[in-house]
Amino acid sequence: DHVVLPKSVGGAINLKRGLTASLWAKPDTPGVQLLYKHVSLGIWIEDSTTVNFAVGTNANETHPAYFNEKAATASNADIFGGQWHHYAVTFNGMDTLGYIDGTLQASATVPSSTYA
Numbered sequence: 001d002h003v004v005l006p007k008s009v010g011g012a013i014n015l016k017r018g019l020t021a022s023l024w025a026k027p028d029t030p031g032v033q034l035l036y037k038h039v040s041l042g043i044w045i046e047d048s049t050t051v052n053f054a055v056g057t058n059a060n061e062t063h064p065a066y067f068n069e070k071a072a073t074a075s076n077a078d079i080f081g082g083q084w085h086h087y088a089v090t091f092n093g094m095d096t097l098g099y100i101d102g103t104l105q106a107s108a109t110v111p112s113s114t115y116a
Contacts, residue, residue, distance in 0.1 A: 020089070020091075021088065022088035024085070024086050025087060028082045032046060033045040035087055043089050043098070051106075085100055086099075086100070
């Protein structure tokens, strides 16, 4: 099952002002699983212990699955086993922070020149 949101929810996303995306998911099969994607950010499971949180690094990028090397990665996270988990990625204009069940799992700094 999935939910489809329009490309522009409430207007254009302004990365300089920051943003947050969060969701509940119950991943039960190891392997690559896309949890959330938008032109500017995404959350996906890469393997059985790795969750990637990303903010797009090119203001003109139109391909929603492209995040360059700016993903913050949480390794050894407890993400399977048929349990619901809350995933969130925030961006404050400089730092990408990835959370699982309210606990900070990963962070990365994105130079402002990459999205200006």
